[in-house]
Amino acid sequence: MAERGGGPAAPFVAVRGLNVHFRRSRKAGESVRAVDGVDLDIFTGETLCLVGESGSGKTTLVRAIGHLAPITSGSVRLGDVDAAQLPRKELRSMRRRVQYVFQDPFESFDRRQSIFSIVSQPLRVHKLASSRAELESKVYEALEECGLDPPGEFAKLYPHQLSGGQRQRVSIAAAVVLRPELLIADEPVSMLDVSVRSDILSLFVRLKESHRMTLLFVTHDLSVAWEIADRIAVMYLGKVVEEGTADQVIGRPANPYTHALVTAIPVPDPHAAAPPPGVKGDIGDIVGIPAGCRFHPRCPYALDRCSQTAPPLAEVGEGHRSACIRNEELELAPPHRLVAGTAG
Amino acid sequence: MALLSISSLTVEYQRAGRTIRAVDDVSFEIETGTVVGLVGESGSGKSTLALSLMGLLPRNGAVTGGSILFDGAEMTGLDEPEWRTVRGRRMGMVFQGAMNSMNPVRRVIDQVAEPILTHETDMTKADAADRAGELLSLVGIPADRHPAYPYEYSGGMRQRAGIAMALSGRPAVLIADEPVTALDVIVQARILQLLEDLQEALDLTILFITHDLGVVARLCDRVVVLYAARSVEEGTVEDIYDRPKHPYTRALLESVPNFSRGRGKSHGIPGAPPSLMDPPAGCRFHPRCPRAMDICTSVSPARSRFTATQTAACHLYEEEAGGDG
Ligand SMILES: Nc1ncnc2c1ncn2[C@@H]1O[C@H](COP(=O)(O)OP(=O)(O)OP(=O)(O)O)[C@@H](O)[C@H]1O
Ligand SMILES: Nc1ncnc2c1ncn2[C@@H]1O[C@H](COP(=O)(O)OP(=O)(O)OP(=O)(O)O)[C@@H](O)[C@H]1O
Numbered sequence: 001m002a003e004r005g006g007g008p009a010a011p012f013v014a015v016r017g018l019n020v021h022f023r024r025s026r027k028a029g030e031s032v033r034a035v036d037g038v039d040l041d042i043f044t045g046e047t048l049c050l051v052g053e054s055g056s057g058k059t060t061l062v063r064a065i066g067h068l069a070p071i072t073s074g075s076v077r078l079g080d081v082d083a084a085q086l087p088r089k090e091l092r093s094m095r096r097r098v099q100y101v102f103q104d105p106f107e108s109f110d111r112r113q114s115i116f117s118i119v120s121q122p123l124r125v126h127k128l129a130s131s132r133a134e135l136e137s138k139v140y141e142a143l144e145e146c147g148l149d150p151p152g153e154f155a156k157l158y159p160h161q162l163s164g165g166q167r168q169r170v171s172i173a174a175a176v177v178l179r180p181e182l183l184i185a186d187e188p189v190s191m192l193d194v195s196v197r198s199d200i201l202s203l204f205v206r207l208k209e210s211h212r213m214t215l216l217f218v219t220h221d222l223s224v225a226w227e228i229a230d231r232i233a234v235m236y237l238g239k240v241v242e243e244g245t246a247d248q249v250i251g252r253p254a255n256p257y258t259h260a261l262v263t264a265i266p267v268p269d270p271h272a273a274a275p276p277p278g279v280k281g282d283i284g285d286i287v288g289i290p291a292g293c294r295f296h297p298r299c300p301y302a303l304d305r306c307s308q309t310a311p312p313l314a315e316v317g318e319g320h321r322s323a324c325i326r327n328e329e330l331e332l333a334p335p336h337r338l339v340a341g342t343a344g
Numbered sequence: 345m346a347l348l349s350i351s352s353l354t355v356e357y358q359r360a361g362r363t364i365r366a367v368d369d370v371s372f373e374i375e376t377g378t379v380v381g382l383v384g385e386s387g388s389g390k391s392t393l394a395l396s397l398m399g400l401l402p403r404n405g406a407v408t409g410g411s412i413l414f415d416g417a418e419m420t421g422l423d424e425p426e427w428r429t430v431r432g433r434r435m436g437m438v439f440q441g442a443m444n445s446m447n448p449v450r451r452v453i454d455q456v457a458e459p460i461l462t463h464e465t466d467m468t469k470a471d472a473a474d475r476a477g478e479l480l481s482l483v484g485i486p487a488d489r490h491p492a493y494p495y496e497y498s499g500g501m502r503q504r505a506g507i508a509m510a511l512s513g514r515p516a517v518l519i520a521d522e523p524v525t526a527l528d529v530i531v532q533a534r535i536l537q538l539l540e541d542l543q544e545a546l547d548l549t550i551l552f553i554t555h556d557l558g559v560v561a562r563l564c565d566r567v568v569v570l571y572a573a574r575s576v577e578e579g580t581v582e583d584i585y586d587r588p589k590h591p592y593t594r595a596l597l598e599s600v601p602n603f604s605r606g607r608g609k610s611h612g613i614p615g616a617p618p619s620l621m622d623p624p625a626g627c628r629f630h631p632r633c634p635r636a637m638d639i640c641t642s643v644s645p646a647r648s649r650f651t652a653t654q655t656a657a658c659h660l661y662e663e664e665a666g667g668d669g
């Protein structure tokens with residue numbers, strides 16, 4: 001964020017009018033609109049956290065951004081290229097600029113592969129080391145900067161000999177060894193023990209800074225997002241409904257859905273007030289996508305017109321956008337008293 | 345008087361010729377009408393402790409020491425028919441992962457009615473169905489959804505149905521093992537509210553198991569902190585969050601993001617929780633403890649009492665036991 005200064009920087013990732021729809025059954029016309037008309041900018045060097053309930057489309061969106069999933073319509077530009085327009089050969093080198101870390105450190109490895117072989121594989125695939133010595137030095141460097149020290153010892157081990165947190169460090173090493181420009185992490189700490197989570201979070205922030213990467217981080221846990229995000233985008237049923245800095249989205253949410261989400265976070269403080277009962281139903285009760293604002297059947301502030309017009313994502317403050325028909329008139333109480341401070 | 349009194353409870357599993365002590369000399373009490381939170385990381389023995397309270401340990405597991413007094417009566421050593429009179433009727437349990445463990449081909453209302461029929465043999469099927477319907481409504485599931493199949497329910501609704509089932513025998517104690525862990529926060533908040541409301545309306549006593557310190561702060565009166573099968577600290581929620589004593593409790597609280605502390609202020613505990621196949625000697629936390637001393641590597645710390653409500657097992661406090669407020 002700080003690097004962005006005053007002027008409008010060009011985003012590294014520019015998502016425009018993106019749709020990713022899946023066919024649920026052979027019956028014509030029935031499709032799941034997993035990502036439905038998303039516009040999103042991610043600026044070079046920032047950490048953008050994508051949050052939302054299960055099924056809101058987070059994974060589908062980030063897969064589309066990394067061109068791992070087919071796009072139904074719309075565009076995703078990375079830097080100055082639109083991958084949809086690229087010839088196959090260049091697509092491959094573009095893929096190297098984007099790397100992933102997934103949720104489950106236990107399932108993402110072949111148990112018979114050593115740590116060395118796991119972390120060196122991407123280098124071998126992209127032919128990025130000309131000698132064994134160069135391969136080794138790159139792998140060791142990646143292991144070391146991911147906290148697997150001494151790297152020579154860790155390189156010889158196998159996944160089952162590591163703890164969950166260490167395995168996740170291995171998958172981060174295998175992603176950063178390629179020096180990607182964009183690192184996409186999809187729920188990378190949700191399977192880990194609470195006592196090891198925050199060190200993995202700060203590892204992401206540290207690596208992002210030392211390698212000047214852009215970090216797109218998916219989490220369903222807003223307190224995780226608050227801990228590391230420069231900006232947060234909130235998804236609901238395939239749409240981004242609010243976007244802003246971490247302090248804006250969590251400290252002063254403008255959208256009733258975000259407000260409900262933030263209010264519901266249980267905080268580790270017995271003196272915190274219990275959240276007021278607000279939103280009804282759950283995302284899974286919604287069959288199909290409601291007309292108008294998709295949140296209206298559950299929204300405590302819904303008016304008749306909310307079921308008719310779909311609100312666009314509109315500016316509510318500097319760099320702060322919300323998709324709500326009542327943007328102008330609603331004054332939502334700040335859900336938590338935040339202590340200001342910077343991530344990292 | 346305590347409704348449930350657990351003292352020096354030890355539970356062991358046999359696996360591949362080895363003994364795993366999954367609950368090691370744990371003691372605490374639960375007063376009638378209160379909510380006690382049992383927190384600990386994965387593998388610390390939370391579910392094992394819960395299953396032993398219900399007489400539901402798997403075949404390779406057994407209570408090998410200590411006692412469980414429920415309403416003054418000893419529970420360890422009961423035989424299966426005796427357990428059946430306790431289970432459901434006096435203690436109900438919401439199982440970890442309950443939302444995925446319902447029978448997929450039976451209607452939800454029938455599954456809730458089933459334990460009612462087994463507990464209350466004089467009940468007719470129709471009466472049991474009525475009561476199951478009442479329970480489902482009590483947990484907030486509208487009547488028109490009662491006859492549905494589990495796959496037609498969202499995760500939150502299945503979890504509510506699991507709570508209804510646990511309440512079907514009108515138990516005095518509800519044991520809830522990670523009942524909100526897999527749920528989205530909005531649904532989670534509503535289930536917690538539901539448990540709070542039920543607790544008041546039915547004067548329930550609840551043992552709430554979780555690894556989420558936020559949930560504990562929200563719901564519980566007292567907290568027991570487990571680390572590698574042992575209870576390391578116990579106190580009221582205020583004791584634990586405002587003046588934690590044990591280095592593990594302190595480190596655990598510092599490891600979770602906290603809005604009232606500032607961003608980027610949380611830091612993890614080095615290393616990982618130990619395997620119970622081969623736990624560290626002395627204090628089990630010593631390999632990760634920032635304040636470990638020589639004695640910690642070989643001698644198990646005794647429990648120190650700080651106040652009428654707070655105790656911890658750590659060598660740092662053994663000298664001053666009884667002092668410090
Ligand atoms: N390959 C697919 N075919 C059909 N539907 C899909 C497919 N992938 C995702 N979906 C559907 O798209 C919607 C969004 O799914 P997605 O996995 O992107 O959500 P998410 O926000 O990542 O959820 P979670 O937090 O559970 O990971 C869901 O309704 C899901 O069932
Ligand atoms: N049936 C079993 N046979 C052998 N060992 C078992 C069995 N069930 C659990 N264990 C072991 O007992 C220990 C405690 O497990 P338990 O399931 O009670 O932990 P937990 O605190 O509930 O963990 P989680 O948070 O992951 O649910 C673990 O080391 C586990 O591997």
Ligand code: SF4
Nearest residue numbers: 627630633640658659
């Ligand atoms: S007994 Fe020692 S190692 Fe254990 S928590 Fe206390 S100081 Fe740390």
Ligand SMILES: [Mg+2]
Nearest residue numbers: 058059060186
């Ligand atoms: Mg996902």
Ligand SMILES: [Mg+2]
Nearest residue numbers: 390391392440
């Ligand atoms: Mg468990």
